[in-house]
Amino acid sequence: MRLPFTRRAAAGSTAPGVHPQPFWSFRPRSDREAGDAVVSNLMLHWFPSKVYKPSLAWNYSAWLGTISGALFFLLVLSGLPLMFLYVPSVERAYQSVKDIEYVVTFGWWIRAVHRIGAHLMVIAVVLHLARVFFTGAYKNGVGQGQRREWNWVIGVVMLLLTLFLSFTGYLLPWDQLAFWAVTVGTNIASAVPGVGPAIRALLIGGRAIEQATLIRFYVLHIIVLPGALGALFAYHMWRIRKDGGLAKADAAALAAELRDTGPVPTKTYTLLGVARGTSPAVTARSPEAPDLTVNAVPDLTRRALIVVLGTFALVSILASAIPSPLEEPANALITPNPAKAPWYFLWLQEIVTDTTVRLGSFTINGAFLGGVILPGLLVTLLTVWPWLDRSSAAAAGLWFPKSRRRQNLVFMLLMLFILAFTFIGMFMRGPYWNFYWPWQTWPGIPGRI
Amino acid sequence: MEKRTNSPFPNIDRPVLAAIGVVLVGATAFFAWSDRQHDYKYYQYTFRNMVAEKLGADRAETVPSGLQQVWVPGLRRADRCVTCHQAVSWKGFETAEQPYRTHPAEPLKAHPPERFGCSACHGGQGWAIDTEAAHGEVAHWEEPLLGSPLGEAYSLVDNKAALMQMNCNICHRYERETRGADMINLAKGLVQAKGCRACHVINNRGGTIGPDLTWVGDKAPEQYDYSRLSGQTTAFAWHVAHMKDPRALVQDSVMPNFHLSTKESQAIAMLVLSWRKAPFDAAFLPGVPRSDPQTPAEKQAEEEMKTGPGAWFVQTGCFVCHSIAALKVRSPAQIGPDLSTAVEDTQKRFGVTVDQFLKNPTGTMSVVLSRQIVLTPEQKDVAIQKLREAFAEYQRLVAEGKNPLAAAAEGGQK
Numbered sequence: 001m002r003l004p005f006t007r008r009a010a011a012g013s014t015a016p017g018v019h020p021q022p023f024w025s026f027r028p029r030s031d032r033e034a035g036d037a038v039v040s041n042l043m044l045h046w047f048p049s050k051v052y053k054p055s056l057a058w059n060y061s062a063w064l065g066t067i068s069g070a071l072f073f074l075l076v077l078s079g080l081p082l083m084f085l086y087v088p089s090v091e092r093a094y095q096s097v098k099d100i101e102y103v104v105t106f107g108w109w110i111r112a113v114h115r116i117g118a119h120l121m122v123i124a125v126v127l128h129l130a131r132v133f134f135t136g137a138y139k140n141g142v143g144q145g146q147r148r149e150w151n152w153v154i155g156v157v158m159l160l161l162t163l164f165l166s167f168t169g170y171l172l173p174w175d176q177l178a179f180w181a182v183t184v185g186t187n188i189a190s191a192v193p194g195v196g197p198a199i200r201a202l203l204i205g206g207r208a209i210e211q212a213t214l215i216r217f218y219v220l221h222i223i224v225l226p227g228a229l230g231a232l233f234a235y236h237m238w239r240i241r242k243d244g245g246l247a248k249a250d251a252a253a254l255a256a257e258l259r260d261t262g263p264v265p266t267k268t269y270t271l272l273g274v275a276r277g278t279s280p281a282v283t284a285r286s287p288e289a290p291d292l293t294v295n296a297v298p299d300l301t302r303r304a305l306i307v308v309l310g311t312f313a314l315v316s317i318l319a320s321a322i323p324s325p326l327e328e329p330a331n332a333l334i335t336p337n338p339a340k341a342p343w344y345f346l347w348l349q350e351i352v353t354d355t356t357v358r359l360g361s362f363t364i365n366g367a368f369l370g371g372v373i374l375p376g377l378l379v380t381l382l383t384v385w386p387w388l389d390r391s392s393a394a395a396a397g398l399w400f401p402k403s404r405r406r407q408n409l410v411f412m413l414l415m416l417f418i419l420a421f422t423f424i425g426m427f428m429r430g431p432y433w434n435f436y437w438p439w440q441t442w443p444g445i446p447g448r449i
Numbered sequence: 450m451e452k453r454t455n456s457p458f459p460n461i462d463r464p465v466l467a468a469i470g471v472v473l474v475g476a477t478a479f480f481a482w483s484d485r486q487h488d489y490k491y492y493q494y495t496f497r498n499m500v501a502e503k504l505g506a507d508r509a510e511t512v513p514s515g516l517q518q519v520w521v522p523g524l525r526r527a528d529r530c531v532t533c534h535q536a537v538s539w540k541g542f543e544t545a546e547q548p549y550r551t552h553p554a555e556p557l558k559a560h561p562p563e564r565f566g567c568s569a570c571h572g573g574q575g576w577a578i579d580t581e582a583a584h585g586e587v588a589h590w591e592e593p594l595l596g597s598p599l600g601e602a603y604s605l606v607d608n609k610a611a612l613m614q615m616n617c618n619i620c621h622r623y624e625r626e627t628r629g630a631d632m633i634n635l636a637k638g639l640v641q642a643k644g645c646r647a648c649h650v651i652n653n654r655g656g657t658i659g660p661d662l663t664w665v666g667d668k669a670p671e672q673y674d675y676s677r678l679s680g681q682t683t684a685f686a687w688h689v690a691h692m693k694d695p696r697a698l699v700q701d702s703v704m705p706n707f708h709l710s711t712k713e714s715q716a717i718a719m720l721v722l723s724w725r726k727a728p729f730d731a732a733f734l735p736g737v738p739r740s741d742p743q744t745p746a747e748k749q750a751e752e753e754m755k756t757g758p759g760a761w762f763v764q765t766g767c768f769v770c771h772s773i774a775a776l777k778v779r780s781p782a783q784i785g786p787d788l789s790t791a792v793e794d795t796q797k798r799f800g801v802t803v804d805q806f807l808k809n810p811t812g813t814m815s816v817v818l819s820r821q822i823v824l825t826p827e828q829k830d831v832a833i834q835k836l837r838e839a840f841a842e843y844q845r846l847v848a849e850g851k852n853p854l855a856a857a858a859e860g861g862q863k
Contacts, residue, residue, distance in 0.1 A: 316476040334669040446670040449685040
């Protein structure tokens with residue numbers, strides 16, 4: 001494939017060090033073109049030329065990281081048109097969202113893609129973290145210079161950034177849901193002893209959720225946080241390369257018998273046919289045997305494409321089927337009943353409720369325990385876990401290995417606990433935050449007329 | 450060029466990728482199709498045919514197509530109602546079915562749509578372009594279309610389309626009477642006749658025994674207690690039921706039951722809900738009063754009560770429920786017995802002297818004297834003294850052959 005306007009350059013320019021073509025070719029005609037193609041191909045920079053076959057297995061990683069990345073890409077993509085349409089002002093934000101919903105061509109769909117994508121991204125990132133934990137993929141294997149534990153730490157930071165991105169986006173429609181979710185969320189932050197109120201003031205730019213909060217959340221949401229997440233994403237990817245791919249590869253390498261490969265005329269130089277049979281014959285003693293590895297292009301890229309496009313299709317269908325809610329305009333004087341935090345923080349709100357004890361007129365507020373100590377402890381524990389995990393390198397890249405059974409069990413219990421509390425907060429807390437079984441109906445929401 | 454074909458994947462992955470591609474194309478077609486599904490296309494098509502039939506093909510050509518809106522920057526409203534209701538300003542469709550009906554000309558003379566839009570009067574969600582959402586019959590939209598279907602749902606007495614008068618009164622609240630708003634006018638008359646201001650502040654004037662009602666229309670529906678209300682849980686339904694029998698909804702309310710008819714209760718509920726802050730600037734209200742002053746006659750009557758022999762009872766608040774005819778104090782509500790004869794009356798009713806009764810009140814008065822009108826022992830002594838004076842005056846008038854109680858009752862009926 002050659003773009004028409006690149007032909008002209010191909011003929012003349014032969015000066016050394018000068019790229020004759022601005023685009024690379026799928027069908028190189030010379031070694032030079034093939035080399036250029038390798039150097040300027042993003043996919044070949046991103047992925048190694050060859051990857052371990054087991055790393056690509058659906059049932060190892062479930063490609064959750066790729067799904068998270070695809071969702072992030074989709075969110076950036078759908079966020080762009082929304083930036084042209086949305087007005088970050090207290091007076092006009094709500095109305096501009098109504099217009100996006102009702103009269104902008106495809107506006108409702110773009111907004112729904114952005115909303116559903118954001119919800120799914122929180123889910124995908126958490127599942128990805130769980131997968132990495134259960135397979136011990138933060139553990140170093142046999143390679144030299146591996147620092148997988150640091151990539152885990154970056155991953156934890158990226159999870160927090162994802163949550164914060166979603167949380168800042170929550171406020172932007174400036175409806176009751178947004179306003180009160182952010183009120184609940186920032187009130188939890190203010191439970192930190194001493195500096196709590198200052199943290200809250202810093203978050204919302206004053207003492208009340210107002211224009212200062214909106215513009216703060218907007219700038220965080222569209223520039224600061226996606227920028228930070230994008231940079232960390234790049235670093236996350238780079239570290240995977242430096243760490244020798246997925247931990248599964250180490251496990252496979254350990255399991256495979258090392259053997260002499262015999263002279264391999266092509267080894268890794270045969271990308272897009274750079275070295276056509278005349279490359280140095282290399283003998284190697286490595287597990288990189290042909291039957292254990294596949295070419296990244298197209299075997300990995302094709303699967304990545306399946307995952308990315310599949311994610312896009314799923315989000316698009318969900319966006320067409322599930323209408324995005326927009327509640328009444330934000331009103332600081334009227335608290336919706338019940339006022340709930342965003343769903344991924346509901347387990348915290350539930351814990352705050354359960355640890356708030358009333359003894360007569362004396363109240364012990366659970367916000368500090370449930371809103372600060374517990375999540376702080378969990379995040380700290382997550383961050384330092386690779387250094388606490390003493391299991392052998394052989395446990396890396398395997399689902400539920402025997403040597404990590406106990407910690408996997410603890411992690412699973414914690415996840416189930418969070419899930420259960422999220423479920424209670426979402427479906428079993430009705431008006432006045434009263435408890436209702438799923439089969440009990442909540443009292444109806446009153447209307448004006 | 451050398452090929453390496455050791456990959457086991459292509460056999461499975463290629464068709465999977467192809468299937469994903471098909472799904473993606475399908476998904477794209479689906480949302481593109483969904484984006485084009487709107488009720489207004491059918492309505493515009495039908496209206497164009499109606500115009501062609503009635504006024505000729507040439508006129509039909511001029512019927513606009515696509516999204517239409519009335520944008521009123523001053524009211525911050527973009528009303529897209531005219532996308533479907535295209536006939537609004539076309540003459541000759543006065544008897545057609547909605548949404549093809551011409552708007553009655555009379556109200557538009559003072560309220561041209563290009564200055565007032567549609568939803569400011571009719572309610573509904575002007576931003577929306579599909580019937581349900583535009584008529585506000587969706588979750589999270591608290592301003593439904595104030596048309597007859599809603600009036601039917603509330604079983605409005607007589608005029609089912611009267612609910613819209615609520616929105617008239619947002620601007621016209623200070624008028625004593627508004628043309629075309631008969632329910633609101635009825636309610637305003639009742640507010641005067643029943644003396645609501647004795648207990649409530651309305652338009653910045655009135656007593657403080659009950660809550661201030663000046664902006665009660667802005668009270669959120671969540672802030673009402675519906676636990677004793679059956680049927681619809683809306684602020685409107687609450688007010689209708691509350692006007693009929695206040696204590697049925699608020700058990701310890703001291704608000705008297707005025708025994709209003711259903712129509713009167715509905716009218717007052719509409720009036721009360723219309724007392725809202727309106728984001729209209731002065732340019733939208735030419736010729737409409739901007740405050741609610743008392744008439745000279747009202748002022749004089751109030752002044753007489755305040756400075757006359759019964760001034761103490763007026764200042765203390767007793768007059769809210771009790772007339773003291775002998776002292777020329779006339780209660781607006783007249784719920785309690787006339788206090789002119791209280792000295793005798795307490796003996797008859799409760800078997801105690803008025804002194805004893807005031808110190809240890811029973812029944813309604815025990816609630817009133819512990820919450821609404823809290824008197825110190827010294828004030829109670831004053832009260833007893835004043836009641837004796839009133840009784841003496843009463844006896845004097847009776848001796849002269851005049852019955853102040855009968856005169857007061859007559860005056861009340863006028």
